[in-house]
Amino acid sequence: MENNTTNHSRRSFLKSSLLAGGGLMIHFSGLAKFNFDGKTTGVNGSEEWSEVTGYIKITPDNLIKILNPNPEFGQNVMTSLPMIIAEELDVDWQKIMVEMGPHNNLKLGPQFTGGSNSVRMYWKPLREAGAAARNMLMQAAAQTWGVPIEEITTKAGTLYHEKSGKSGTYGSFASKASAIAIPKGVKLKDIKSFNTVRNSKKNVEGVKIVTGKPLFGMDYKQDGMLVAMIEHPHAFGMKLKSFDATDTLKMPGIKDVFSIKMFEDNYEQAGFDTRTFNDLLVVVGNTTWQVMNARKKLKVTWEPISEHKETIAGFRGKNEVTIPAGLESSTTQLAKMAQMAKQPAKQLRKDGDPETAFKNAAHILERTYTAPFLAHNCMEPMNFFAHVTDDKALLVGPHQAPGWIEPTVSKILNLPADKIDIQMARMGGGFGLRAYGHYVIEAALISKKVKAPIKLVYSREDDMTYGIYRPMYTATYRAALDANKNLIAFHVKGGGIPENAVHPNRFPAGTVDNYLAEGWEIPSNITIGAFRAPGSNFNAASEQSFLDELAEFMGKDPIDFRLELLKRGKENPVGKNNEYDADRYAGVLKLVKEKSGWNAAENKKYSRGVAAYFCHNSYAAHVVDMVKKDGQPYVERVFSALDCGVVINPDAAINMVQGAVVDGIGNALYGGLTHKDGAAEQNNFNRYRMIRMKEAPKKIEVHFVENDIDPTGLGEPPFPPVFGAVANALHKNMGKRFYNQPFSKDFTAKG
Amino acid sequence: MAVYNLKINGQTKQVDVDPATPMLWVLREHLDMPGTKYGCGVAMCGACTVHVNGVAVRSCQLPVVAVGNKEITTIEGLSENGDHPVQKAWLEHDVAQCGYCQTGQIMTAAALLKANPHPTEAQIDTAMSGNICRCGTYVRIREAIQTAAKQQ
Numbered sequence: 019m020e021n022n023t024t025n026h027s028r029r030s031f032l033k034s035s036l037l038a039g040g041g042l043m044i045h046f047s048g049l050a051k052f053n054f055d056g057k058t059t060g061v062n063g064s065e066e067w068s069e070v071t072g073y074i075k076i077t078p079d080n081l082i083k084i085l086n087p088n089p090e091f092g093q094n095v096m097t098s099l100p101m102i103i104a105e106e107l108d109v110d111w112q113k114i115m116v117e118m119g120p121h122n123n124l125k126l127g128p129q130f131t132g133g134s135n136s137v138r139m140y141w142k143p144l145r146e147a148g149a150a151a152r153n154m155l156m157q158a159a160a161q162t163w164g165v166p167i168e169e170i171t172t173k174a175g176t177l178y179h180e181k182s183g184k185s186g187t188y189g190s191f192a193s194k195a196s197a198i199a200i201p202k203g204v205k206l207k208d209i210k211s212f213n214t215v216r217n218s219k220k221n222v223e224g225v226k227i228v229t230g231k232p233l234f235g236m237d238y239k240q241d242g243m244l245v246a247m248i249e250h251p252h253a254f255g256m257k258l259k260s261f262d263a264t265d266t267l268k269m270p271g272i273k274d275v276f277s278i279k280m281f282e283d284n285y286e287q288a289g290f291d292t293r294t295f296n297d298l299l300v301v302v303g304n305t306t307w308q309v310m311n312a313r314k315k316l317k318v319t320w321e322p323i324s325e326h327k328e329t330i331a332g333f334r335g336k337n338e339v340t341i342p343a344g345l346e347s348s349t350t351q352l353a354k355m356a357q358m359a360k361q362p363a364k365q366l367r368k369d370g371d372p373e374t375a376f377k378n379a380a381h382i383l384e385r386t387y388t389a390p391f392l393a394h395n396c397m398e399p400m401n402f403f404a405h406v407t408d409d410k411a412l413l414v415g416p417h418q419a420p421g422w423i424e425p426t427v428s429k430i431l432n433l434p435a436d437k438i439d440i441q442m443a444r445m446g447g448g449f450g451l452r453a454y455g456h457y458v459i460e461a462a463l464i465s466k467k468v469k470a471p472i473k474l475v476y477s478r479e480d481d482m483t484y485g486i487y488r489p490m491y492t493a494t495y496r497a498a499l500d501a502n503k504n505l506i507a508f509h510v511k512g513g514g515i516p517e518n519a520v521h522p523n524r525f526p527a528g529t530v531d532n533y534l535a536e537g538w539e540i541p542s543n544i545t546i547g548a549f550r551a552p553g554s555n556f557n558a559a560s561e562q563s564f565l566d567e568l569a570e571f572m573g574k575d576p577i578d579f580r581l582e583l584l585k586r587g588k589e590n591p592v593g594k595n596n597e598y599d600a601d602r603y604a605g606v607l608k609l610v611k612e613k614s615g616w617n618a619a620e621n622k623k624y625s626r627g628v629a630a631y632f633c634h635n636s637y638a639a640h641v642v643d644m645v646k647k648d649g650q651p652y653v654e655r656v657f658s659a660l661d662c663g664v665v666i667n668p669d670a671a672i673n674m675v676q677g678a679v680v681d682g683i684g685n686a687l688y689g690g691l692t693h694k695d696g697a698a699e700q701n702n703f704n705r706y707r708m709i710r711m712k713e714a715p716k717k718i719e720v721h722f723v724e725n726d727i728d729p730t731g732l733g734e735p736p737f738p739p740v741f742g743a744v745a746n747a748l749h750k751n752m753g754k755r756f757y758n759q760p761f762s763k764d765f766t767a768k769g
Numbered sequence: 770m771a772v773y774n775l776k777i778n779g780q781t782k783q784v785d786v787d788p789a790t791p792m793l794w795v796l797r798e799h800l801d802m803p804g805t806k807y808g809c810g811v812a813m814c815g816a817c818t819v820h821v822n823g824v825a826v827r828s829c830q831l832p833v834v835a836v837g838n839k840e841i842t843t844i845e846g847l848s849e850n851g852d853h854p855v856q857k858a859w860l861e862h863d864v865a866q867c868g869y870c871q872t873g874q875i876m877t878a879a880a881l882l883k884a885n886p887h888p889t890e891a892q893i894d895t896a897m898s899g900n901i902c903r904c905g906t907y908v909r910i911r912e913a914i915q916t917a918a919k920q921q
Contacts (some may be wrong), residue, residue, distance in 0.1 A: 092867030092904050220863050227868035228859045228875060229851040230804020230844030270770070270787060306807070307794040308788075397808050397816060397869040397903045446806075446869030447903050478809045623804035669863055673909065677866055680905025703813035703901060711897040714907035716890070 043552030068196035070151040073103055073123030073144065080175060080189030082109055085119035087126035087144075088136045089418050090223075091448035093674060093733050095136045097222045098666040099144055100118060102137075105214040106148025106207055109188070110174040118224045119441040121420040126305035129397035129442075131418040132453045132548060134731020137666055141729050149204040151195070158194035159186060159238020209664065209726045218669035223444065226542060235415030235443040236475070238403045243471045244273060246464045247309045249299040249316055250480060253545045253696030255345045256320040258297040265315035267299060271308035275301050275316070278463055280456070281430070287333025290422050291454040294485040294545045302468055306475050322364035323543065341543050345696035348490075351515055352388065352542055355492045357541045358384065358513055363536040367522035369593040370532035372498075375507035383571055387495070387560035389759040390690035391515075392488035392549055393706060399481040404461035405471035410437040412471075416445035416452055423455035427462050450548030454486055487691055490515040491556040495564040498532070505583075507532035510561070516542045519553030524632060525603060526565070528596035528655035529583040535555040544693065550681070554633040555741055557758065559686065562629035562742025567755060576628050576746070577611050580604075598632040605723050606630055606639040606659040613721050614641035614657035618744035624654070631739040636662040637723075638739050640679065644747040651751045651765065653683050655745065656718045660736060665725035675736040676718040682740025684709025686760045707762075773833055777802075778846025788834035793817040795833050796843060804872045808901070815900030816869065818876040819843050822888035825880035827899075844872040845909060855879045858917035866904035873899045878914050887918050 053602040067075040067083065075083040084100040084107075100116045119126045127143055152172060158710055159177040163184050169667040170180045178185045226233055251257055263275035280296045281287070299318065325343045329336065376382060402415035417423060420440040428435045446450055461474035476484070493512035500506050508530040512520035522535035569579035581604055586592075588600035605631050615621050616628075621643070630639035643655040656679050665671045688707035692699045700706035713736075741759070748756050748765075756764055773784045777800070784799045796802040796819070805828055808816030812827035819828045820842035847853045855878045867869045870872075874897070881888060881896040888896065894916050902910065 072809050092865075094866070221865055222858065223868065224860050224863060227850055227865045228856040230802075230872040232803045234803075234806075234869060236807065237797075305794065305798045307798065308791050310810075397814070397867065399807070399903065409815055445867060447867045449903075478811075478814075482910045585819060629912070673863065673866060673906065676908050677905035680907055681903075684905070702811050703809050704811055708903070709905070709907075710899075710901065711907045711911065712894040714905070714911070716908075716911075718908050 019299030025525060039072050053329070055475060068192035070154055070192055070195050071147045072118070072122070073147045074107065074151045076188050076192035077190050078193065080187040081115065082113065082188060083115045084177060085117055087119045088140065089129065089131040089420070089442045089445065090118070091131055091416070091445035092417060093131065093136060094221055094667065094670045095131070097219055098137060098669060100222070101214050101219060101666055102141065102144040105212055106145045106173045107152050107239050108174065111214050111219060113175065118442055121424070121442060123421045129419070129421050132450060134636070134734040135727045138731055140634065145206050146204065149206050150200050150202075152490040153204045154195040154198045155188050156558065157198050158191040162191065162194065169282070172674060179280050188350060188400040195271065202730065215666050216664065216668065217712055219667055221670065233444040234398050234446050235401045235403065236398055236446070237317040237415050238443060238473065240403070240405070240471050243403070243473055244302050244304065245306045245309050246300055246302045246461070246472045246474045247313060247477065248460060248474070248480065249301065249313055250484060252483070252484065253318050253320075254294070254693065255323055255343060255696040257295065257323050258299055259319040261299055261319070265317070266312045269308065269312035269315060271304035272312045272335055273302045273304070274468055275299075276467065278467055280463065282291050284329075285667030286639055287328060287330045288422065288426055289323055289330060289485050290419065290454050291330075291426050291459070292454045292486060292545055292547060292750065293459070298460060298463075300464055301471065302464065309475075332352075340541055342541050344543070346542060346544060347694050348390065348692040351490060351540075355388065355490070355513055355515065357425060358538055358540060359492060359494055359511065361538065365509055365511070366520055366535040366537050367527060367593070368534050369527070369530070370507070372507045372509055372532040372534040375497065375532040376498045376509070379506065380501040381499040381503065381571070382496060383499070383568055384494065384496045385564055385567060385755075385757060386492065387563065387757050388492045389490065389556045389559065391490050391544065392685060392689045393482050393700070394447070394449045394451040394486075394549060395482065395690045395708065396445070396449060396451060397705065398477055400457040400476040400484075401451075401474055402458050402461035403471065403473045404465035406431060406462055406466040409433070410439070412439050412441070413458060413462060414441040415458070415461070416443050416448070417455070417458060418445070418448050418453040422453070426455055426459060430459060431462055431466060439638070449550050450552070451486055453548055478703070479701040482691070483701050485545035486547040487544065488552045489517055489519070489546040490553070491519045493519065493556070493561065497564075499569050499572070505530060505568070506574070509534045511536040513538040513540065515544070516546060517542045519556045521553065521557060521597070523595045523597045524557070525587065525598055526583055528591045528593055528600075529587040531592055533592065550737050551633050553735065554631065554738040555682070558629060558631040559741030559745060562631065562739060563745040563755070565591060566627070566629070566742070566746040566749070574648065577607055577616060580607055580630065598637075602637050602661045602723070603630065605634055606637045606661050609659035609721055609723055610639040610641050610657055613659065613719065616641065624749030625651075625747050626744045627745065628748065629739040629742030631735070631742070633738060634734045636660065636732060636735035638736045638744040640736075642740070642743040642747040644751045646751065649735075650756055651715065651748055653715050653747065656715050658718065658720045658736060659723065660663045660732070661725070662724035662732045663725060663729040664734065665722050666729060668722070671722070671732055672720040674732055675720045678736035679740050680709055680714050680719050680735050683713070683715070683744055684761060686741040686744040687713070689759050690760045706720040771788055771834070775833070775835070775836055775841060776838065778843060786833055789832050792819065792828040792831040792836065792841065794837050794898055796828065802843050802845050803810065806869055806873060808870065808873070813901075814870070814873075815877055816873040816921045818873040818874060820876060820880055823880065825877045825881055832858065832868070844876060847876065854917040855882065855913070856921065858913040861916060862909045862913040864909040864913050866906055870900060870902045874910055878910070878917065880884045882914070882918055882921060888914070
């Protein structure tokens with residue numbers, strides 16, 4: 019047997035297919051029964067898989083399986099990442115299988131979903147893996163046939179030697195190839211010759227999704243598994259004091275009620291170990307419904323927290339964060355932000371002499387913007403399966419970064435990392451929240467305590483009120499103009515709870531001679547975190563809205579005004595460290611201008627708003643066409659232009675942009691999580707307004723700038739500028755400017 | 770606890786549960802049918818949609834005691850081979866992103882087309898507005914329903 023070849027018994031096949039789609043196929047008897055078109059279906063054919071690089075497995079009868087390394091939360095990496103491998107491997111996409119890979123950072127890379135990074139960080143490694151595997155198969159054939167490797171060609175999973183007329187499938191050489199050392203520096207394909215990448219492929223899990231197969235962490239189960247839920251304090255700034263579980267324990271199906279500590283005192287947190295509440299009151303029982311009911315019988319006394327410090331060792335080094343005591347309310351937070359905005363702040367960037375320019379200005383335009391906390395509201399609430407025993411731990415569920423949470427689990431369970439198996443389920447949304455590890459750690463600790471396999475389940479209310487929100491933000495923008503209404507200085511001063519959103523080196527930095535960016539923060543015990551480009555979506559709302567108002571004041575077309583600034587930014591940029599490429603930025607504006615028929619007479623009937631933004635290495639612009647529907651402003655059409663380099667799977671990329679547009683409209687108009695005395699005022703979808711079908715545009719037309727630049731992000735970049743474009747369209751539609759999100763608060767109150 | 774004989778997807782299934790248990794949890798936790806999803810528990814998101822005598826119902830608000838002889842259809846029983854016109858249209862338009870809400874969306878759409886084979890856009894919007902898609906796939910859902918209506 020070759021080094022990398024494993025002989026799979028049926029049992030181990032089940033184990034490996036357990037990894038596909040969150041380890042759930044084991045619940046089916048007769049895997050072949052579910053033989054749909056879907057690519058992730060298990061095939062019960064050959065039992066011998068040879069591993070040709072960590073990403074590719076091939077059987078002697080030429081079944082080819084590609085492992086997707088990265089967690090899937092709806093960005094469709096289950097399809098796009100294997101496409102990259104398939105391209106270089108030279109296989110027929112229709113004939114390959116795709117499976118979710120195991121958590122193995124050594125073999126499968128960083129395995130992190132977030133920061134619009136999946137395709138960007140895997141582009142090169144996956145191309146190299148595919149090319150290396152193809153080369154290994156060619157080497158095996160060359161050795162077998164006794165011919166030089168240079169004379170071997172491949173086509174769609176078959177190797178050829180033209181001179182001798184010999185040919186053979188990848189499968190027939192896979193075993194031999196698997197013993198060959200993985201070569202480095204194999205020549206990659208010319209991008210122009212791609213025939214899989216850049217061609218739309220259907221979601222490989224589409225069939226499973228539409229037939230309701232168990233794919234998600236919530237669907238995972240094992241024999242003897244119990245369900246656990248946590249009763250968190252009902253307000254930020256509170257903690258558990260004592261509880262009486264007498265009545266809860268009398269409820270049917272309830273096994274145990276107890277409290278445990280998440281982290282010991284003085285625990286040094288890793289960057290994504292964020293937790294909102296440390297003392298966990300846990301109810302464990304047979305079924306979710308029983309535990310949900312039994313929780314209602316708990317008698318709990320909560321007490322206020324006192325000010326304390328948390329040590330967080332994140333990517334930017336070790337940080338001591340002060341968590342204040344107190345029960346916060348949104349109204350007082352807004353007042354506090356308004357007051358802080360008047361105080362001196364940290365200087366983040368300065369070009370020229372903005373103070374003098376403002377002093378000498380003929381006109382000054384100043385506007386202040388605010389946005390509330392936003393809840394992620396993933397459709398699948400937080401959950402995780404854990405089975406912790408004395409010598410190992412199995413953890414299965416939805417998480418964006420298994421490699422980040424594993425060291426923490428290792429520490430708190432006192433188990434070596436190689437005894438911890440984290441399996442990645444398909445996530446029912448993530449939006450940044452599932453990069454944090456609180457629910458994984460909680461599940462592990464609960465399983466350890468009850469000495470049984472458990473699934474921790476958050477109710478919708480638990481999920482929405484737990485925190486880790488998109489921060490609450492404000493920013494004041496000022497523009498100084500001379501007597502001829504030329505822009506001579508620009509000033510942004512942004513603040514937030516508990517962090518500000520200012521990106522000092524982004525547009526319009528670099529395009530104005532006198533420029534000042536400042537920032538400030540107010541600490542809070544309400545937890546915050548990643549949220550589909552949290553700061554960028556506020557910046558794109560406020561800055562792009564301000565530029566629109568500024569262009570209007572200057573009597574300029576809003577697209578032309580931005581293009582003028584970008585021209586300056588390209589030809590004679592001000593200052594250093596400007597993050598964006600002025601040409602590519604202008605490119606998406608020009609494309610959206612053309613595709614939307616910006617100046618066409620037939621489009622005058624729409625209230626049109628435009629915005630553009632750069633974040634996560636990509637460029638996005640939208641034109642939003644608003645009308646009145648039932649007396650309310652309604653976004654009927656959207657035109658989008660994106661520059662993210664090479665687009666791997668065009669139709670799926672369009673889907674992602676359309677989704678970002680809908681998400682942006684929804685959050686701009688309706689999104690917001692407010693607090694009263696520390697308690698969230700919205701805890702379910704009856705109070706937290708989500709965008710729905712009747713508010714979704716009829717058409718979202720998506721265009722990509724075509725170039726051969728290595729791919730950059732797409733999950734986040736299209737989202738932020740939607741906010742600004744909606745704000746600018748609202749101005750046209752309602753005849754006034756909107757400065758405070760969610761915008762519908764202002765028009766529904768009056769409408 | 771009480772024993773119920775439920776008509777689900779053309780078969781009789783017996784469960785022994787508390788009468789107040791919502792069908793959502795009966796399906797998911799007692800009958801191993803996880804295609805019906807938990808999203809909110811208060812009938813505000815539609816992820817748990819099933820058909821009761823052919824009508825779309827939020828199963829999180831349907832206690833098992835209220836089911837009686839009514840026929841329940843879940844996503845697992847919507848079609849034999851995943852080939853209901855709505856499911857096929859969903860694949861054709863490659864609707865899903867995360868996919869969590871989609872079974873509920875499909876069940877609502879299938880019930881709509883059963884009651885109204887050729888709905889207007891406004892009728893689609895009204896029927897579908899009880900189902901939240903956090904990923905924002907509404908534009909494709911609408912198109913898929915229109916495609917399914919044509920193919921019926």
